[in-house]
Amino acid sequence: MKIEGEYTFTGPREKVWEIIRDPEILATALPGTKKLELVGENEYEGEMQVRIGPVAGVFGGKLIVSNEVAPESLTLTVEGVGKVGFLKGSGDIVLRDQDGNSTLMKYSGEVQIGGKVASVGQRLFDAVSKSMIRQGLGKLNEALRV
């Protein structure tokens, strides 16, 4: 499944970059994240509680940051496995300066799901993932103001 979109942060690009590179802030921003720890250079491990329609469960997995060009772009790779299936994906994130001290984030990527989340939750996965991304980006934007 493809995921694509953009979001405007109310803050300068460097600040946005700082925030998305801070695991503690990221952990609060990703809905359902129970923990997110830096385990290696640019590699995080964590757990996330996800509910998609009738399917709910904890995914444990990795998040890897690569192709980093600070403070401009990076590639995120996620891999999660849980009792209700698996999730795998990667996406590119690009930041651009906007007028009036704001920053435009463009993201695009591919996600693959399997197991119960796919066979029973697929119908809702699209909607759920979009709303999770919206919520998460909203949280990050709030964090900018602090």
Next chain:
Amino acid sequence: MSDLFNVNVTVNGTLYEREVEPRILLSDFLRHDLGLTGTHVGCEHGVCGACTVLFDGNPVRSCLMFAVQTNGHEVTTVEGLGDIDDLHPIQQAFWEAHALQCGFCTPGFLTTLVPFLEENPDPSEEEIRNAISGNLCRCTGYQHIVEAVQLAAEKMRA
């Protein structure tokens, strides 16, 4: 292991007192604890209607209820509708109209229809189709079932 709860439930007129885990589904309780295997399970998620039973007279999906929820209530299953040599008019009509083939879905249809016909003694075809639209049957194509309901309504009015 979780704690056990008391369930006192009247099924088909008999009072049963059992201790069950709170997560035990009503369908499993009826089938495996009480041995009333006429109630069938086709989907385990409330879609097919095969597991329908009457809970205080109203049709419910026993795969969506926990056994503990029936404490102090009355449940009727297909076994409580009629006997082999004393069929309920709906059972009799299903027989005469050939409204069952494998018979797996049948108990759920019967339990859905008993209260329906009590409330609608003279239903239209449209009403009948609405009444059974939450019950899936893979064998009959529903036509004989609709005819059986019409026949049963006639029998019950007589």
Next chain:
Amino acid sequence: MTYKFIGKRIKRNEDPRLLTGQALFVDDVDIPGMLHVAFVRSDYAHARILNIETEAARQHPGVVAVYTAEDMGDEWAPGPPLVSPPPTLAGVIFNSRRQSPLAKGKVYHAGEAIVAIVAESRYIAEDAADEVRVDYEPLPVVVDLEKAMGPDSPRVHDDLDTNLAAHMFQKKGDYEVARAQADLIIKKKFFLDRGAAVAMENRGVVAHWDEKSQQMTIWDTTQAPIPIRNGTAARLGLSQKQVRVIAPFLGGGFGPKAMMFYPEEMLIPWLSMKLCRPIKWIEDRRENFYATTSERQQVHEVEIALTNDGRVLGLKDDFLHDTGAFDPYGLTIPLNTQCHVTGPYDIQNIASNCTAVFTNKPIVTPVRGAGRPQGVFIIERMMDFAARELGMEPLELRVKNLIPPEAFPYDKEIIDQAFAKLILDSGNYLPVVEKAREMIGYDQFIKEEQPRLRAEGKFVGIGITPFIETTGVGPYEGVRIQIEPSGKVNVATGIGTQGQGHFTSFAQIVSEQLGVAVSDVSLVSGDTAEFHWGTGTFASRGAVVAGSATLAAATSVRTKVLKLASKVLETPEEELELEDGVVRVADLPHRSISLGELAALANPLRGAVEPGTEPGLEATDYFGPAYGATSFGVHAMIIEVDPETMMIEFKRYITVEDCGTVLNPLILEGQIHGGVSMGIGNSYYEKMHWDENGQLLNASLADYLIVTAHEMPNRIEVGHLETRSPFNKLGTKGVGEAGAIPVTACFTQALENALEEYHLEILESPLSPNRLYELLRNLTMSTYGREARK
């Protein structure tokens, strides 16, 4: 021939038990000390298994045992192949790859079983299954049929060079010659997709190894108990006598329950022996979508050659057939497709080229129709396109090409699923077509009603589709009949029954011979302890093959009855009649003796049974047809399409069947209604959606929509004509799958007709309201494009 019982609308013997919840289904079996199994199944469609961590599950309270393929040691072995490819075809390739009880090293499709957890309850087994951790290395996945045969495709089986499962070419005449002579050649490509059988009862196995008596008893939701017994005995190193397989009441079969040796069928009995405990496994609905077989995906490239006046000279069909990850069922489905792709038409030049393809999807075996609906869809689509090109009435073109009555028996020269050339035994097709035409009011609809409704802005269309169904194939079935001293009659047969009414229709055959009430005949089917020769219920063969065996055995018993009664009543046999449970002298009805008394006399306690006679009134007989019996029928429908919602309403639905002698019209109608409902699902509602990673995206009844009472026509009108099959004494032909076979073809025709003004060309099945909307939108967009360019 006039019958007293055969052909009558008789209520079914089996119903009172079913109606009161007293019938035994596999999940109803309860044995003290029984353990329960849950499986850990693969989330991936194709992956290497790196590691399986089962320790936590083993420690889980209430868990008795945990097995992986490794844990099975030397006793792990793939399942036996079911049927071999047709030996008589030159140049056939068949790569046999078989499923195994538990995946070893690699998983080949999502939902493949990897670990079996045995526990005190199903709840505990499932909890423990959640604690198993499997590490995978995901591999590239093969899903799309055409890509699967491309040079760069990943491979399902590492030891094969390609994903080719089988290849076979069949021909009649010479297509190239026909092509050269033709005035019109039409070429099209079609995509057909998978649907699921969705019997309301999921599968299940209960196995009970009794250490003391050294007996294995298995209750199995199988359509083929006897082969399961034979195979199980071989796998477990037991004698066939030590294994009893019971297929009790089944909640629908529709084909997939005839697959032989599902992994669970190999594993559960083995576990019972290992652990010396009764063991139960019942499939849940999600497992059913992944672990039970399904069918219908094919891609066809077809060419038809015609003359200007509408004679079909030849047909060429090149097709890919999805066989899933393994191919234990051989080539039954594509052989059926090859046999039906020329339909009821006299086509002298045929070239049919089939390539079966491995994919990372669950195993494919027959689902009601078994490859026939695909063949019928293809030929009927081609007929529709040809009629359009030639400016002929679609029905006129069809009638012109029907096999004429004098051509029977008609040799299609194409090998069928019984590995013999398909001979159509008998038929008289035109009257059946005429009857359907009349019943639906074809001419009146086309000339008056349709124009009037169209003028009102309604989208109404008609479809009318003739089809054949090959049925009643061998090898054989057998039946034993015995009259008890009570006067009741026991019948035992080896086939299983899944709702087809065998308890009643076979009883009618017996009643006809023995003059007893149908309710006094009780049938045991599907219990190897009662009867242990036979193959199973598939290919619409129950009524034809086991029914004919029933007739043979009943006739033998009748002979014994007459012989003994003649002696007792001191009257020549010719003067005796069997009526109301007694044998009586025709003109002197008071001189009679009941069948029960005769049965007692035939089994004396003192004295001597005469040499050369057998005790009792009992006989066993078999029937093995040299050829199948091919039914013919026509479906016709009038539909209305709502242009806003794309929803369909059936205004009329007609079927006319010629399946020879009808045993019980009530049961026949039921079979047809049910088949049509599945056909409607296959046409417009049911499609298994796989994503490019081999994940099934609609594995629940909330997402995979089988028809409800709302989607069905209010009335399916069933007409009947009778051309008796000369190949069996009953003269009957099968009908079990007929209802489902032509529906998609007929529906598509009606849909195009309803939307005639859009010049829609439908090249796929199943459709859905969404998909129809897309097709129309693409069409109007491309028309816009053309307009704009002008």
